[in-house]
Amino acid sequence: MKNITTRIKEIYPVSDEALEALLSCMREEIYPKHTIIVRSGSVDHNVYFIEEGITRSFFLHDGTETTTWFSEEGDITFGMGSLYYNQPSAESVETLERCKIYVIPISRLNELYENYIDIANWGRIVHQHGYNNLTHIFVDRLQLSPKERYDRFMKYFPRLINRVKLKYVAAFLGISIYTLSRIRSQKI
Known part of the structure; x- marks a missing residue:
C-alpha cells in the first residue's frame, strides 16, 4: 500500500496508529480494465483507494459520456451522492487500466472519522481539495x-x-x- 500511505501522509500527518486502523479496515480488490466500480443511479457503500491504475468518473447525458475526473495511484474515488448522502451516485467510476484498489465501507470510514481526529482531518482536507479542484475546472471551462x-x-x-x-x-x-x-x- 505504498502509493496509498504516501499520499495520505502528503495530505495530512496521520499518526501511525490511525493509519494502521484505516488500513486494517480495507480489503484488496483487483479490477480488470473497463470495470464499472461505481454505477450511476445506484447507492454504492464503499470508498476506493487506488494503489495501482487509473479510474475516471463520468456521467451519461443523451447518450454522450462526459468525463468529470481522473483518479490515479494514491487517490481515492467514490460515488459522491452515496458517500455524502447515502443516495444514488450521479456518476459512474470506471477503471481505465487493470487496478489494484483497496476498498473500505463508508460506514467503517465514518467510524474512523469519529474515533481518530487525524483521519477526520485528513478526510476534510481531501474533500476541500476535491471541491477546490472541481470549482477550478468549472471556472476554467467558462474562462x-x-x-x-x-x-x-x-x-x-x-x-x-x-x-x-x-x-x-x-x-x-x-x-x-x-x-x-x-x-x-x-x-x-
Whole structure:
C-alpha cells in the first residue's frame, strides 16, 4: 500500500496508529480494465483507494459520456451522492487500466472519522481539495481557451496523457477530440 500511505501522509500527518486502523479496515480488490466500480443511479457503500491504475468518473447525458475526473495511484474515488448522502451516485467510476484498489465501507470510514481526529482531518482536507479542484475546472471551462485548459491539464495531470484515451481527456476539458488533436499537433 505504498502509493496509498504516501499520499495520505502528503495530505495530512496521520499518526501511525490511525493509519494502521484505516488500513486494517480495507480489503484488496483487483479490477480488470473497463470495470464499472461505481454505477450511476445506484447507492454504492464503499470508498476506493487506488494503489495501482487509473479510474475516471463520468456521467451519461443523451447518450454522450462526459468525463468529470481522473483518479490515479494514491487517490481515492467514490460515488459522491452515496458517500455524502447515502443516495444514488450521479456518476459512474470506471477503471481505465487493470487496478489494484483497496476498498473500505463508508460506514467503517465514518467510524474512523469519529474515533481518530487525524483521519477526520485528513478526510476534510481531501474533500476541500476535491471541491477546490472541481470549482477550478468549472471556472476554467467558462474562462479559459481550449489551449489554456489543455496546458493546465498537462500541468496538473502530466502522467495521464499517455495512459488514457484522448476522447476522455477531450470530454474532461469540455472540447472536441478534433480540437484536442489540433492543440496537441501544435505542441509537437
